Amino acid sequence: MxxxxxxxxxxxxxSFNESADAYNIRKNxxxxxxxxxxxxxxxxxxxxxxxxxxxKENTLFGIVHIPVxxxxxGLTDVVYNDFHIGKNANVIIMAGCGIHNDLHxxxxxxxxxxxxxxxxxxxxxxxKHYGExxxxxxxxxxxxxxxxxxxxxxxxMNSTQIKGxxxxxxxxxxxxxxxxxxxxxxxxxxxxxxxxxxxxxxxxNGENSSVHVTSRSVAEASSYQEFISNITGNTKCYAHVECxxxxxxxxxxxxxxxxxxxxxxxxxxxxxxxxxxxxxxLNKLMSLGLSExxxxxxxxxxxxx
Amino acid sequence: xxxxxNISFKRDNKTILNDINLTLDDNKFYCITGPNGSGxxxxxxxIMGLIEPDSGSITYNGRDITKLSVDERAKLGISFAFQTPxxxxxxxxxxxxxxxxxxEVGKKDACNILxxxxxxxxxxxxxxxxxxxxxxxxxxxxIATVIARSPSVSIFDEPEAGIDLWSFKYLTEVFKELRSxxxxxxxxxxxxxxxxxxxxxxxxxxxxKIKTVGTKDTxxxxxxxxxxxxxxxxx
Numbered sequence: 272m273x274x275x276x277x278x279x280x281x282x283x284x285x286s287f288n289e290s291a292d293a294y295n296i297r298k299n300x301x302x303x304x305x306x307x308x309x310x311x312x313x314x315x316x317x318x319x320x321x322x323x324x325x326x327k328e329n330t331l332f333g334i335v336h337i338p339v340x341x342x343x344x345g346l347t348d349v350v351y352n353d354f355h356i357g358k359n360a361n362v363i364i365m366a367g368c369g370i371h372n373d374l375h376x377x378x379x380x381x382x383x384x385x386x387x388x389x390x391x392x393x394x395x396x397x398x399k400h401y402g403e404x405x406x407x408x409x410x411x412x413x414x415x416x417x418x419x420x421x422x423x424x425x426x427x428m429n430s431t432q433i434k435g436x437x438x439x440x441x442x443x444x445x446x447x448x449x450x451x452x453x454x455x456x457x458x459x460x461x462x463x464x465x466x467x468x469x470x471x472x473x474x475x476n477g478e479n480s481s482v483h484v485t486s487r488s489v490a491e492a493s494s495y496q497e498f499i500s501n502i503t504g505n506t507k508c509y510a511h512v513e514c515x516x517x518x519x520x521x522x523x524x525x526x527x528x529x530x531x532x533x534x535x536x537x538x539x540x541x542x543x544x545x546x547x548x549x550x551x552x553l554n555k556l557m558s559l560g561l562s563e564x565x566x567x568x569x570x571x572x573x574x575x576x
Numbered sequence: 577x578x579x580x581x582n583i584s585f586k587r588d589n590k591t592i593l594n595d596i597n598l599t600l601d602d603n604k605f606y607c608i609t610g611p612n613g614s615g616x617x618x619x620x621x622x623i624m625g626l627i628e629p630d631s632g633s634i635t636y637n638g639r640d641i642t643k644l645s646v647d648e649r650a651k652l653g654i655s656f657a658f659q660t661p662x663x664x665x666x667x668x669x670x671x672x673x674x675x676x677x678x679x680e681v682g683k684k685d686a687c688n689i690l691x692x693x694x695x696x697x698x699x700x701x702x703x704x705x706x707x708x709x710x711x712x713x714x715x716x717x718x719i720a721t722v723i724a725r726s727p728s729v730s731i732f733d734e735p736e737a738g739i740d741l742w743s744f745k746y747l748t749e750v751f752k753e754l755r756s757x758x759x760x761x762x763x764x765x766x767x768x769x770x771x772x773x774x775x776x777x778x779x780x781x782x783x784x785k786i787k788t789v790g791t792k793d794t795x796x797x798x799x800x801x802x803x804x805x806x807x808x809x810x811x
Contacts, residue, residue, distance in 0.1 A: 487665070515665065554626055555662040557646040558655065559676045559721060566647075569675065573666030 275371060279340045283367035283399045287336045294336035295322055300348040311335050321351035328357030328389065339368040344408045345376030351383045359391040367399035370410040379411040388424035396428045402435030409437040416443045420451035422477060428455045434462050441469040449477035457486045458575045461494035470499040475508035484512045489571055490522030501529045504537025514543040517574060577601055578729060578761060583632035585618055592618045594784040605755045605762045607772045609799065610781035616765045617659060620733050624656040625649045655727035659734045661714035663706045669717055670701045676724035693720045694746045712743030719750060728760035736768045772796060
């Protein structure tokens with residue numbers, strides 16, 4: 272890895288270093304560094320581009336890093352990563368993709384991640400998407416996440432994309448069995464002419480399964496965002512979807528909520544709020560001595576924290 | 577010294593303030609009171625720059641500040657506690673106190689400020705400034721942001737509005753403390769007898785005009801015999 276690679280990697284995963292327990296680093300479509308241990312193994316797929324990550328049952332405090340960096344203009348990288356989380360294992364997965372594109376061709380990364388959580392397992396999944404570079408070439412990231420949760424499993428997904436990605440379609444699909452809990456927190460900031468579409472499709476199939484989605488986004492300049500959530504409650508279950516967006520300049524945000532209760536004991540809630548920064552918030556911070564632009568920055572930074 | 581000259585303000589063809597002339601001295605505690613709709617909150621907001629008057633001028637220590645923005649007035653030492661505390665997603669009590677003090681104030685100092693408004697600092701310092709806090713808690717934090725600035729002019733817009741009786745009792749103590757220790761001019765918009773009783777001078781507004789200005793001894797009885805202390809919200 273050269274200096275630019277390391278900087279790009281730091282942008283998407285500042286907790287990574289080579290002494291980490293387990294990792295697989297992919298650069299321009301190829302794995303370049305890998306480390307495994309007794310509890311976490313990483314195997315290259317034979318039939319497809321990508322890896323299988325196996326976390327042994329009862330693993331405690333496992334951490335695995337799987338960052339992707341793209342520095343080659345014009346490259347389209349499609350990768351299939353499957354995570355097999357053993358019974359009662361507890362693991363943190365740090366993922367993400369950084370694109371540096373200084374030229375005029377489009378660079379694209381489509382990461383298809385599938386999670387298979389066995390009974391009682393717990394996963395914290397952190398992904399960060401980032402684009403940079405002076406060229407006119409577009410930086411496109413299309414992550415798809417499919418989550419299959421066995422009884423009593425828990426997953427916490429934390430995804431962030433702050434500026435620099437021209438176009439993104441982010442799809443998250445989940446199937447939950449009894450007592451499974453999924454928490455998703457998504458933060459997006461788009462600027463310029465960037466476009467971001469994010470879609471959550473969750474089926475609550477098991478009794479007492481629950482999902483909580485929190486999406487906070489900021490659309491500034493002439494950017495456009497679309498938030499779609501589609502939650503189906505097939506049994507006694509609970510869902511709470513919260514979509515909050517701040518719009519600035521000519522930014523546009525469209526939120527399409529869909530909740531479908533197919534059982535009388537399904538309790539599904541969707542909240543969506545879109546608007547510019549409240550005038551009284553600006554006034555309050557200005558009354559504490561901040562200029563209008565400083566106040567705006569503080570509000571947005573806090574909102575996306 | 578803060579001087580308001582010929583301040584008038586109309587909205588929707590209705591006169592809210594009509595030719596207000598007022599001089600507020602340093603190191604004095606003023607209460608502005610009056611019936612609902614008399615223009616009290618509007619006057620307070622005009623001093624802070626939150627509302628621009630249609631005519632008239634405001635002079636602070638000899639400088640005309642009529643055209644200054646809210647943040648410029650804040651930098652001159654004018655501070656304002658909002659009647660309805662503003663909430664922020666993602667900002668903590670500690671964050672807002674850091675902004676208020678204008679420095680990287682340590683947690684210990686921030687806790688000291690919170691304890692001045694009767695909040696057990698450890699429980700609150702890292703809480704988000706959102707609706708999970710009660711009205712009384714938000715109000716005290718709002719007042720703490722003003723105290724944190726050690727302002728030369730502090731304006732409190734109906735500090736008693738929207739809080740429970742227990743919190744109100746404590747609030748009166750906070751203002752008594754402010755009156756005895758704080759330097760500078762304090763202006764409190766209030767309907768409450770207990771707060772009026774602390775004031776050096778009471779300004780009675782009626783229908784957008786100053787009816788009388790006087791000491792609490794001369795004013796309190798006559799005000800209490802009118803119906804202008806009946807509680808109310810924004811005007």
